[in-house]
Each structure stands twice: as C-alpha cells, then as structure tokens.
Amino acid sequence: xxxxxxxxxxxxxxxxxxxxxxxxxxxxxxxxxxxxxxxxxxxxxxxxxxxxxxxxxxxxxxxxxxxxxxxxxxxxxxxxxxxxxxxxxxxxxxxxxxxxxxxxxxxxxxxxxxxxxxxxxxxxxxxxxxxxxxxxxxxxxxxxxxxxxxxxxxxxxxxxxxxxxxxxxxxxxxxxxxxxxxxxxxxxxxxxxxxxxxxxxxxxxxxxxxxxxxxxxxxxxxxxxxxxxxxxxxxxxxxxxxxxxxxxxxxxxxxxxxxxxxxxxxxxxxxxxxxxxxxxxxxxxxxxxxxxxxxxxxxxxxxxx
Amino acid sequence: xxxxxxxxxxxxxxxxxxxxxxxxxxxxxxxxxxxxxxxxxxxxxxxxxxxxxxxxxxxxxxxxxxxxxxxxxxxxxxxxxxxxxxxxxxxxxxxxxxxxxxxxxxxxxxxxxxxxxxxxxxxxxxxxxxxxxxxxxxxxxxxxxxxxxxxxxxxxxxxxxxxxxxxxxxxxxxxxxxxxxxxxxxxxxxxxxxxxxxxxxxxxxxxxxxxxxxxxxxxxxxxxxxxxxxxxxxxxxxxxxxxxxxxxxxxxxxxxxxxxxxxxxxxxxxxxxxxxxxxxxxxxxxxxxxxxxxxxxxxxxxxxxxxxxxxxxxxxxxxxxxxxxxxxxxxxxxxxxxxxxxxxxxxxxxxxxxxxxxxxxxxxxxxxxxxxxxxxxxxxxxxxxxxxxxxxxxxxxxxxxxxxxxxxxxxxxxxxxxxxxxxxxxxxxxxxxxxxxxxxxxxxxxxxxxxxxxxxxxxxxxxxxxxxxxxxxxxxxxxxxxxxxxxxxxxxxxxxxxxxxxxxxxxxxxxxxxxxxxxxxxxxxxxxxxxxxxxxxxxxxxxxxxxxxxxxxxxxxxxxxxxxxxxxxxxxxxxxxxxxxx
Numbered sequence: 001x002x003x004x005x006x007x008x009x010x011x012x013x014x015x016x017x018x019x020x021x022x023x024x025x026x027x028x029x030x031x032x033x034x035x036x037x038x039x040x041x042x043x044x045x046x047x048x049x050x051x052x053x054x055x056x057x058x059x060x061x062x063x064x065x066x067x068x069x070x071x072x073x074x075x076x077x078x079x080x081x082x083x084x085x086x087x088x089x090x091x092x093x094x095x096x097x098x099x100x101x102x103x104x105x106x107x108x109x110x111x112x113x114x115x116x117x118x119x120x121x122x123x124x125x126x127x128x129x130x131x132x133x134x135x136x137x138x139x140x141x142x143x144x145x146x147x148x149x150x151x152x153x154x155x156x157x158x159x160x161x162x163x164x165x166x167x168x169x170x171x172x173x174x175x176x177x178x179x180x181x182x183x184x185x186x187x188x189x190x191x192x193x194x195x196x197x198x199x200x201x202x203x204x205x206x207x208x209x210x211x212x213x214x215x216x217x218x219x220x221x222x223x224x225x226x227x228x229x230x231x232x233x234x235x236x237x238x239x240x241x242x243x244x245x246x247x248x249x250x251x252x253x254x255x256x257x258x259x260x261x262x263x264x265x266x267x268x269x270x271x272x273x274x275x276x277x278x279x280x281x282x283x284x285x286x287x288x289x290x291x292x293x294x295x296x297x298x299x300x301x302x303x304x305x
Numbered sequence: 306x307x308x309x310x311x312x313x314x315x316x317x318x319x320x321x322x323x324x325x326x327x328x329x330x331x332x333x334x335x336x337x338x339x340x341x342x343x344x345x346x347x348x349x350x351x352x353x354x355x356x357x358x359x360x361x362x363x364x365x366x367x368x369x370x371x372x373x374x375x376x377x378x379x380x381x382x383x384x385x386x387x388x389x390x391x392x393x394x395x396x397x398x399x400x401x402x403x404x405x406x407x408x409x410x411x412x413x414x415x416x417x418x419x420x421x422x423x424x425x426x427x428x429x430x431x432x433x434x435x436x437x438x439x440x441x442x443x444x445x446x447x448x449x450x451x452x453x454x455x456x457x458x459x460x461x462x463x464x465x466x467x468x469x470x471x472x473x474x475x476x477x478x479x480x481x482x483x484x485x486x487x488x489x490x491x492x493x494x495x496x497x498x499x500x501x502x503x504x505x506x507x508x509x510x511x512x513x514x515x516x517x518x519x520x521x522x523x524x525x526x527x528x529x530x531x532x533x534x535x536x537x538x539x540x541x542x543x544x545x546x547x548x549x550x551x552x553x554x555x556x557x558x559x560x561x562x563x564x565x566x567x568x569x570x571x572x573x574x575x576x577x578x579x580x581x582x583x584x585x586x587x588x589x590x591x592x593x594x595x596x597x598x599x600x601x602x603x604x605x606x607x608x609x610x611x612x613x614x615x616x617x618x619x620x621x622x623x624x625x626x627x628x629x630x631x632x633x634x635x636x637x638x639x640x641x642x643x644x645x646x647x648x649x650x651x652x653x654x655x656x657x658x659x660x661x662x663x664x665x666x667x668x669x670x671x672x673x674x675x676x677x678x679x680x681x682x683x684x685x686x687x688x689x690x691x692x693x694x695x696x697x698x699x700x701x702x703x704x705x706x707x708x709x710x711x712x713x714x715x716x717x718x719x720x721x722x723x724x725x726x727x728x729x730x731x732x733x734x735x736x737x738x739x740x741x742x743x744x745x746x747x748x749x750x751x752x753x754x755x756x757x758x759x760x761x762x763x764x765x766x767x768x769x770x771x772x773x774x775x776x777x778x779x780x781x782x783x784x785x786x787x788x789x790x791x792x793x794x795x796x797x798x799x800x801x802x803x804x805x806x807x808x809x810x811x812x813x814x815x816x817x818x819x820x821x822x823x824x825x826x827x828x829x830x831x832x833x834x835x836x837x838x839x840x841x842x843x844x845x846x847x848x849x850x851x852x853x854x855x856x857x858x859x860x861x862x863x864x865x866x867x868x869x870x871x872x873x874x875x876x877x878x879x880x881x882x883x884x885x886x887x
Contacts, residue, residue, distance in 0.1 A: 064665065064666060066639075067639045067642050067643060067662070067666055068639070068643045068666065069639060069640075069643065146426070147426070147429055147430050150426055150430045150432075151430045151431070151432075154430065154432055236419055236422075236423070237423075237426070240414060241383065241388070241389075241414065241416070251418075252385045252416050252418055253385055255418045269635065
C-alpha cells in the first residue's frame with residue numbers, strides 16, 4: 001500500500017521524528033474511544049473464550065460436581081480420569097484415527113485435483129476455458145440433489161468406503177476459483193522460459209507454477225484440511241459405524257438424549273466435554289500459527305493489480 | 306423474440322403435464338377396502354404335508370423355520386447408549402434367531418438419532434432393506450410405491466391374526482388406515498395401554514412436609530397437586546432447603562431438546578386430563594366429539610382455557626420454573642438429582658437410571674422416590690396413557706417382493722410374523738434364552754439368572770458388581786424387536802414401583818373414548834398440513850405465553866381465539882369433517 005500521507009492517531013503517537021518519540025496531544029474523545037473499544041474487545045473475547053474454557057473445565061471435573069452445578073471456569077473434583085477413559089476406550093481413538101486418515105488423504109487428493117483443474121482454467125487463451133468455467137461455476141449453485149447423489153454413490157459401490165467420504169467433496173468449486181485467480185497471476189515470461197528450456201505443459205505446472213504458488217497451496221491445505229476434519233454429513237449418509245469420523249461420533253453422543261427419543265440415556269457430561277476438547281484441540285493448536293492464511297486466502301484472487 | 310415464445314410455450318406445456326401428473330395421484334387412491342372385525346386366515350393349510358412343499362415351517366404355536374438358509378436385509382436403529390457389538394451377532398440375539406429359524410439377518414445399522422433420516426433416504430433411493438422396523442409414522446412412504454401395503458398380507462400371518470382377533474384390534478387398526486383402505490405397516494399391538502409417562506416425586510421430602518401422595522393420588526386433581534407442592538415448598542423454605550424465590554419443579558422433556566416448542570410432556574399429560582390436545586400431543590389440534598359425531602379444534606374450547614388457567618397457576622404461584630420450557634433436559638435432571646427440585650416428569654424406562662443418579666448424587670438413604678400417577682382435572686378422570694393400542698411398527702419393502710417373488714415374500718412375511726408377534730420371539734428378544742440369561746419363577750414370572758443384569762429391563766448392574774448386562778453384551782431387551790403384546794408380557798419385567806404405578810392408574814382412571822381415524826388423500830393431507838402448520842405454531846406460542854405468565858388467560862383469551870381464527874382453524878374443522886363424513 002502506498003503511503004498517502006495520512007497519519008492515524010496511533011501512528012502519530014508512536015511515530016518518530018529525528019529519533020525522538022513524537023508526542024501528539026490526544027484529545028479526550030479519542031482516549032474515551034480507546035477505553036470503550038478495549039472494554040468491548042475484552043467482553044467479546046471473554047464471550048468467545050468462555051464456552052471453550054467452560055468445556056475444558058467440565059472435562060477436568062467430576063461428574064458429580066457437574067450435575068450439582070458447581071462447575072464454572074475452575075474445575076471441581078479435578079481429575080484426568082475422563083481423558084484416560086476416553087483415550088483408552090477403543091471407540092474414540094478409532095474414530096479419531098479415521099478422521100486423521102480422511103483428512104490427510106482427502107487434503108492431498110483435493111490439492112492435486114483442484115490445482116490440476118485450476119491451472120488450465122487460468123489460461124484464458126484456451127478456447128475450452130470459455131465453456132468450462134461457466135460449467136464449473138454452475139455447480140456452485142445447482143446440484144443433483146440429495147437422492148441422485150446418494151444413488152450415484154451407492155450404485156458406484158462406494159457406500160461404506162473411504163471414497164464415499166472423500167470423493168463427493170474432493171473438489172470445491174470456490175477453492176478452485178481461488179486457485180485459478182492465483183495461477184493467473186503467475187508471470188507468463190517464466191512459463192515461456194521453462195518451455196524454451198524443454199519443459200512440457202505439465203512440467204511447467206509442476207516445476208515452475210506450483211513452486212511459485214506456495215501461499216495458495218498453504219491456504220488451500222488449511223481450508224481443505226479443516227473441511228475434512230469438521231465434516232460429518234458424508235459419514236451420516238454413507239458410512240457405517242466403524243468408519244465414522246470423530247466429528248460424527250461427537251454428534252451422536254451430544255444428541256444422545258432428548259429430541260428424538262426420551263428413552264435415550266445421557267452420555268456423561270464430562271465425557272462429552274472431553275471428547276469435544278480432544279476433537280477441536282488439533283485445530284486450536286494449529287490455528288494461531290496459520291490464521292493469517294485464512295485472511296490471506298479470502299483476499300487471494302479478490303484483488304487485481 | 307420467437308425463440309422466447311417457443312421456450313415459454315414449452316415451459317407452460319411441461320408445467321401442465323406436471324400438474325396433470327400430480328393430480329393423478331388422487332385418483333390412484335385405489336379401491337377402498339374395509340378393515341374387518343375379524344381376519345380370516347386365507348393361507349394354505351398349515352399341515353405338515355403342505356409345509357413340506359413350502360420349504361419352511363410356520364404356524365400358531367410353532368417356531369418359523371426355513372429348510373434352506375435364507376438371508377433378509379433388515380434396518381436396525383442403533384442406540385448410542387447401548388451400541389451394537391459383534392457379540393450380538395456371534396453369540397447374542399441375532400445368532401439365536403438364526404439358530405431357531407435358519408434365517409440370517411443382514412443388518413443395516415444406523416445411529417438411532419439419524420435412523421429415520423437414513424431409512425427415509427434409503428427408501429426414497431430404492432435401496433431399502435427388506436424389513437424396516439421401528440416405524441412410527443409411515444405417511445411419508447405410502448404414496449411412493451416403495452412399501453408394500455401390510456394389510457394385503459396379514460392373512461398369511463397366524464400370530465398377527467390371532468392377536469388381532471383375540472383383542473379386537475379392528476377399531477385401532479382403522480386409525481392408521483389410509484384413504485385406499487389399506488395400512489402400510491404391521492403395527493405393534495397392545496392388549497391395553499399401560500401408563501408410561503408420569504411424575505416422580507421426592508417421597509422423603511413430601512412426607513416430611515406432611516403430604517402423603519400415595520393416599521391422595523387416587524382422586525387428586527391438579528389443584529390438589531398445586532396445594533401439595535405449596536405445602537412442600539413452605540416446609541423446604543422453613544428448613545433452609547430453598548429460598549422463597551426458588552422453584553421446586555423444573556420439568557424434564559419440555560424445553561429446547563424434547564419440548565419441540567410446544568411444552569412437551571407436561572402439557573401433553575395435563576392436556577389429556579382436560580380432553581384437549583397440547584404439548585407433545587398437539588398434532589393438528591383436532592379432536593373428536595363422540596356426542597355430535599364430528600371433529601372440532603380443541604385449542605379454542607373452554608376445556609383448553611381451563612387447562613391453560615391451571616397450568617399458568619403453577620408458574621404464578623412460584624412452583625413451576627418457567628425455564629422448564631426453554632432449558633435442556635440435562636438441566637432439568639440435574640436439578641432433581643441434586644435436590645433442588647422435588648418433582649419431575651418420568652417414564653418407565655428412565656426410572657431405573659433416575660434412581661441410580663439419585664443414589665450417586667444424594668447418597669443411599671438420603672432420598673426416597675415415589676412414582677405417582679398424574680392428577681386428574683376437575684372435568685374428566687381420563688388416564689393419560691391414552692386409548693390407542695398401537696405403537697411403532699414394521700414395514701416391508703417392495704424391493705423384497707420384487708427380489709424374492711410372491712412365494713419367497715410370503716415366506717419372509719411369516720418370518721416377520723414370528724419375530725414380531727409370537728410370544729416365543731417376544732421372550733427371546735426381551736429376556737434372552739431360558740437357562741442362559743433368565744429363568745421362570747414358581748409363579749410363572751421371569752427373573753434374570755444370578756450375575757445377569759439388564760438396565761433396559763430395570764435391573765441395572767450396581768456399581769462395582771461383577772456380572773453381565775444382557776442388553777450390552779448380547780442385544781436382548783433392545784428397542785428394535787419387541788413391542789406391543791399382552792399385559793402379562795409387557796409387565797413381566799416391572800419393578801415394584803412401576804407395577805404399583807401402572808396398577809394404580811388402571812384402577813383409578815378411565816380410558817378415554819377412541820376417536821375414529823380419518824383417511825385423507827394425499828392432496829387433502831397436504832391441505833391439512835398447509836393450514837395446520839402455521840396454526841399450530843400460533844397455538845404453541847400463545848400457549849407458552851399463557852403458561853409462563855407473559856399473557857393473561859382471563860384478559861387475552863379472545864385475542865388468542867381470534868388469532869386461531871385468523872389462521873383458519875375453521876377451515877381445518879370443515880376439511881376434517883368433510884373427510885370424515887365422506
């Protein structure tokens with residue numbers, strides 16, 4: 001961004017002239033704004049954090065303390081028994097393993113096929129692109145519908161296989177369009193230079209374009225991985241119990257009692273909380289390091305130079 | 306421009322064709338058959354000679370057995386709180402069924418929360434299993450052609466016919482009969498309704514406050530219950546057990562999760578005692594007047610007004626927590642288990658877990674529970690168990706008929722008959738195998754063998770005990786394969802508290818008269834839904850306003866009635882009576 005000469009009050013406060021801090025007298029209104037703003041931000045942060053911290057607290061508390069309503073942000077009857085129980089119980093780890101496999105395999109396949117679709121689409125000189133792009137965009141808004149998709153997967157013999165979980169969402173049109181926009185920005189001269197040096201189109205894509213596209217690859221990795229990690233719908237449609245991902249298992253234990261069957265019995269609250277914490281933990285751990293890519297990802301392709 | 310006209314014409318033509326196709330559905334309702342008072346068995350003679358040529362044995366008092374092993378696909382609703390494990394197939398219920406009948410069940414299992422969604426999807430996609438158990442509402446499948454009308458095949462089912470004829474099920478079956486005179490599921494049939502949903506109270510606190518529910522319940526009204534709870538609360542306040550501002554009733558199955566925005570179980574139970582539709586039983590609000598032989602909209606009646614006034618009193622008097630109608634079920638149970646509240650909705654299957662939770666939370670000897678029967682209203686003395694003697698049932702798919710052929714299909718139907726209607730299969734599915742899991746007592750009752758437990762039958766394993774839960778281990782006493790049957794069969798596992806509650810209800814309450822069924826066509830069904838959906842939303846909203854004190858029944862009743870009229874409740878009444886009177 002070019003410097004347009006505008007100096008925000010913050011920059012004035014921290015800016016320096018001749019090596020000395022520049023002290024601009026801040027007016028009262030701005031100080032009030034800062035205080036109010038900070039308070040609002042703290043409140044929003046607290047409101048966002050509270051449910052998660054409460055969940056962690058519940059997962060570390062005894063069931064008796066939870067039922068008594070004594071558990072707040074500080075665990076009561078502190079113990080790791082619930083974690084030991086959940087992690088030693090075959091079910092949870094099995095579903096967790098499934099999720100890891102689906103996420104890894106799904107993300108790799110999605111990246112390969114999405115990028116291989118996006119690259120040719122970025123070449124406007126190809127005649128087929130004119131026809132293909134609207135055709136692909138059309139699928140963003142119109143689908144076959146639930147029953148035809150279900151019949152397709154079942155008749156292909158994919159029901160209750162990993163493919164049923166991954167294939168139907170392997171290529172996201174929106175992500176393909178983001179990648180297409182990014183690839184379109186690759187300097188043509190570099191590609192032509194590669195071709196002059198003897199590379200074919202695929203070689204140009206693999207050896208020149210992809211190495212230059214690390215930001216979009218990183219962003220898409222994140223997007224696809226999150227999509228597979230959180231997805232439960234394909235499991236609901238196509239997978240039997242032993243192949244469920246952990247997200248669907250979570251759903252079933254959280255909904256264990258109530259809405260559909262009053263005869264249902266409740267899964268203990270601390271077990272639910274513990275399962276939820278363990279499920280979101282990887283995302284929570286990784287997110288601070290990669291969250292900038294989320295923002296960048298949304299901007300990619302949206303801004304033209 | 307010309308191009309546009311052609312496109313428009315084509316579109317219009319295709320729409321006309323579509324509409325013609327749609328309107329055809331009403332005429333395909335088919336010839337109307339009547340539901341007989343008694344069913345004649347038209348099956349071939351079940352003599353040994355005939356059965357040899359059939360390739361399987363069947364008949365009343367006999368175990369179905371196929372000479373050659375057959376495999377039938379069957380859906381299974383898998384509950385997360387007692388999930389199916391391999392031992393069910395290798396040594397438990399499915400193995401025993403196979404040993405007895407030579408029928409291998411190929412189980413297609415879905416989580417119980419999503420069971421109906423998955424089953425609906427499979428049926429609509431033409432991927433249905435042959436046998437489809439645990440169906441409460443079959444209306445979504447009637448017109449699709451994927452389900453075989455059950456009524457076309459009942460004559461081949463000796464156990465079904467025997468129960469139907471013995472207990473005069475004809476009036477009940479008529480309530481599920483469609484406009485073409487057929488019914489599409491083999492329903493669970495009960496000899497009589499046993500009270501299931503009621504209230505559990507903290508007997509120790511009631512007694513300490515000087516309230517003896519056991520002696521009152523035979524004839525107590527909702528007013529009596531309110532007075533009793535006020536006395537109990539006064540006692541609790543005086544003992545420092547709660548504050549004057551606290552509520553001592555925060556009910557279960559009425560809020561976010563189970564209440565479905567209509568007040569759930571509490572308003573249903575209370576509504577039945579006033580002869581109105583409310584809570585879980587609101588449906589489309591329509592009720593049948595036996596004297597006038599016509600249908601009416603119950604939420605605008607004086608009985609409904611009286612019901613609302615009574616329900617609102619519990620909140621106004623500081624007894625019933627208005628959060629009852631918005632809280633999660635867990636919040637309600639937690640308040641009861643830790644002693645904050647003294648009364649809560651309860652059903653037969655949840656009573657054992659409730660006792661176990663109280664034991665853990667309050668400690669043995671620190672509490673006493675009593676299952677009371679619901680109070681009556683000042684207008685009627687109706688049993689809240691209701692009067693329809695049917696429950697969820699089994700459908701069979703057209704796919705089975707197509708793939709097995711008529712003879713193979715009838716063979717399967719006879720297996721279904723044995724599995725769902727024979728006393729032998731009922732006992733197997735509920736109690737397991739005699740000598741392995743249970744034994745008969747001297748008085749002809751049943752009891753689990755030493756070391757065997759079953760939370761599903763009310764005999765949960767105590768903490769630290771060394772034993773086997775026959776439901777968790779082998780799949781007996783699950784919810785898929787036993788429902789209905791005789792009072793003796795239904796009550797053979799009752800623990801004393803439940804037995805007392807059911808008997809007290811039977812002795813002290815009257816069975817409400819059975820309303821006749823109506824058989825709307827597909828179009829009429831749609832019309833009913835179109836009127837009833839917004840209308841009932843309105844009724845539920847107003848009902849909860851009245852009950853929680855946001856509106857005053859005495860002041861706002863007319864506005865409520867006007868709102869219902871504005872949503873065309875009279876149109877619904879007219880439509881119902883038109884269908885009923887043909």
